[in-house]
Amino acid sequence: MDDTESSIKINAKFKSIVDFNLALAIYEKQYFTNIVIHKSDILKPPNTKEDIIQFKYKRATFICKYGLQKVSRSRGIRKTSSLRKNCIFKLVVHLVKYTSGHYLVIHKLDDIHTNHELDEKLFKLLPKQRQLSPSKRQFVEQSLSIKGNKVKIQEVILKTGKMITLKDIHNIGSNLNKPSNNILFNVYQQLKEDNGAIVEIIEENNQLMGIFYQDSNMSHNLKFYPEVLFIDATYKLNNIGMPLFILLVIDSHGQSQIAALWLVKGETYCCVKGCCDILKKHNDINKIKVIIGDKDLADRQALFESFPNANIQICIFHVMCSFRSEITTLKRNITGEDVVTVLTTLQKLVYARSESEYNMLFCTYKFEFATGAKIFRYQLA
Numbered sequence: 097m098d099d100t101e102s103s104i105k106i107n108a109k110f111k112s113i114v115d116f117n118l119a120l121a122i123y124e125k126q127y128f129t130n131i132v133i134h135k136s137d138i139l140k141p142p143n144t145k146e147d148i149i150q151f152k153y154k155r156a157t158f159i160c161k162y163g164l165q166k167v168s169r170s171r172g173i174r175k176t177s178s179l180r181k182n183c184i185f186k187l188v189v190h191l192v193k194y195t196s197g198h199y200l201v202i203h204k205l206d207d208i209h210t211n212h213e214l215d216e217k218l219f220k221l222l223p224k225q226r227q228l229s230p231s232k233r234q235f236v237e238q239s240l241s242i243k244g245n246k247v248k249i250q251e252v253i254l255k256t257g258k259m260i261t262l263k264d265i266h267n268i269g270s271n272l273n274k275p276s277n278n279i280l281f282n283v284y285q286q287l288k289e290d291n292g293a294i295v296e297i298i299e300e301n302n303q304l305m306g307i308f309y310q311d312s313n314m315s316h317n318l319k320f321y322p323e324v325l326f327i328d329a330t331y332k333l334n335n336i337g338m339p340l341f342i343l344l345v346i347d348s349h350g351q352s353q354i355a356a357l358w359l360v361k362g363e364t365y366c367c368v369k370g371c372c373d374i375l376k377k378h379n380d381i382n383k384i385k386v387i388i389g390d391k392d393l394a395d396r397q398a399l400f401e402s403f404p405n406a407n408i409q410i411c412i413f414h415v416m417c418s419f420r421s422e423i424t425t426l427k428r429n430i431t432g433e434d435v436v437t438v439l440t441t442l443q444k445l446v447y448a449r450s451e452s453e454y455n456m457l458f459c460t461y462k463f464e465f466a467t468g469a470k471i472f473r474y475q476l477a
């Protein structure tokens with residue numbers, strides 16, 4: 097694709113979301129316009145096949161930054177925005193199946209902008225355009241770390257044709273001074289020296305969000321024992337408050353073995369998805385049948401997207417924790433003795449060694465607890 101001429105036009109077909117995003121970015125630069133997502137119908141697992149899910153949208157509508165504001169999921173339409181000018185620009189894409197495969201197709205393109213100019217200077221001032229490339233950001237960070245003058249730093253960047261405000265430079269400086277960023281980068285540099293290990297970083301908006309680490313033994317463990325993968329985060333292991341995810345598999349002796357480590361800024365979609373993508377890039381993940389995670393793993397969505405063929409479950413420990421928090425004298429209006437009996441019963445069900453043993457125990461207990469129906473109604477709901 098020519099990188100100066102945009103291919104955004106009616107009926108244009110894109111064979112991946114990456115190609116579409118690339119074309120859109122070229123279009124934005126060519127016409128000094130800023131396009132934002134307005135509404136979308138997102139492809140979700142498990143009902144979508146893996147080859148389709150990479151398209152992200154079944155349908156999506158994009159509008160101009162100066163158009164109607166995007167609907168916020170929690171608070172409805174934002175009432176005020178300094179940028180809102182009711183521009184009518186609209187771009188609609190649909191995922192369409194052709195005999196040669198699926199494509200994102202531009203279904204509608206109203207490429208007229210109203211109530212504002214398409215001005216190069218204004219365009220360059222918008223926050224999205226002011227975002228620095230990794231090399232320019234590195235230059236600013238290094239200059240700030242040696243106490244460089246912010247005005248002089250701004251001059252250097254402006255000379256390259258890139259817009260940057262003093263506030264942008266100030267913000268980069270504040271982030272630089274957060275201990276976690278420096279420490280994380282140092283950890284990354286040290287790990288990189290480990291020969292043969294896969295060490296990659298997860299970034300969002302040029303911010304270091306986490307580190308993926310897998311040495312050759314870990315790769316070997318995942319390769320030879322891929323069926324069940326345990327993912328859990330441990331907290332309070334470091335003084336920068338970053339959780340360490342440990343990925344475990346079970347070897348032929350029934351012992352747990354480490355398959356990978358993720359040191360991340362939080363249990364967020366961005367961090368989990370970033371790490372999953374790196375895991376996918378370097379390992380054959382098709383043999384992973386079951387993933388056992390934490391019930392609180394904030395973004396189980398990332399796991400569902402990354403491992404559409406795996407069965408994602410929560411572990412026995414967390415199942416029992418849920419039972420213990422839900423079966424109480426207060427919540428169920430039962431005696432303390434009943435609580436113990438019911439929890440013991442549920443534990444036996446949880447530890448049943450086969451489906452037939454489970455069914456047998458279940459029938460027995462269902463009969464025994466016929467009078468305490470409230471508990472069973474809850475558990476079976």
Ligand SMILES: [Zn+2]
Binds near residue numbers: 129161162163184185
């Ligand atoms: Zn517009």
